[in-house]
Amino acid sequence: MTTPQELAQRWDAQQTAYVRHRAERFATIARVVARICADTASPRVLDLAGGFGSLGLAVIEQLPQARLVIADKDPVLLAIGNDLTRDRPEVEVVDVDLDDPDWHQHPVIAAEPFDAVVSSTALHWLQPEILTAVYWRLGELVRPGGIVLNGDNLAYDEHSEPTLHRITAEDDQAVQQAAFEAGTDTWDDWWKAAESVPEYADAAELRGRRWGASLHTPPPKVTLGFHQEALRSAGFREVGTVWRHLDDHVVYAVR
Ligand SMILES: C[S@@+](CC[C@H](N)C(=O)[O-])C[C@H]1O[C@@H](n2cnc3c(N)ncnc32)[C@H](O)[C@@H]1O
16 A cells, blocks of 8 residues: 555655755745744744645744644645644644635634745646735735745746746756656656555545646746735735745745
8 A cells, every 4th residue: 555655755756856946945945934933932834735735844844833734625635634644733734725715714724823824836826816816815814024935936938038948948857857767756657646545536536526627727827026016915015035946936925
């Protein structure tokens, strides 16, 4: 039987095949959250579209008294998240669809303000109007002085930034080729493995119904500037970029 821990490990390797500096991205986010929460007794962190919580779990490793909420809509990743954190009362896994305008009213999310909201390789999937609405909700959910940190690939434009668009595509290609030749799962390999675990059969079936055709819809083009303006308009007073490598950015916003 493939255990949730094995699937989590394989997921992280698979994601790193698509995001060259994923570990550095996570470590950067974790360090900033630790500084923001330095004077908070029991910080509350939200991993938004967190899958089973790779990023959130890495962030709270630096914060011994922290509480973590992992929010996602994918039934398989949620099931793995529940299995991984079964013995960890400080972690809650919630089923939330960010396309639902009332997602922020989920009782676990709405219960208390967050000190930090983090996200990785996820928000670029949202349509611009949904992304803006999500950031506006975060303006209400994050405490004053708290932070949003979004690590995401914000693609160069093929027409107006063709040189960096090409260099990034070549860089991505090289990282993926090396990883797959070394035996790392592709995205499709990983899903095949996860969906063939009998314990996740029901979740896999629900996954197909829940995502439908949107599972294969390419993400919209949303620029770094768009993220930053949306965060500013949501009431965040300090907005910028903490870290970047080519199109891989960690965008931050302090409330
Ligand atoms: C590439 S995965 C990244 C997962 C995780 N953040 C990580 O870095 O390992 C993208 C995640 O975004 C989630 N997601 C995409 N659209 C979503 C939505 N509308 N509501 C909630 N989660 C969403 C997916 O279910 C998936 O877990």
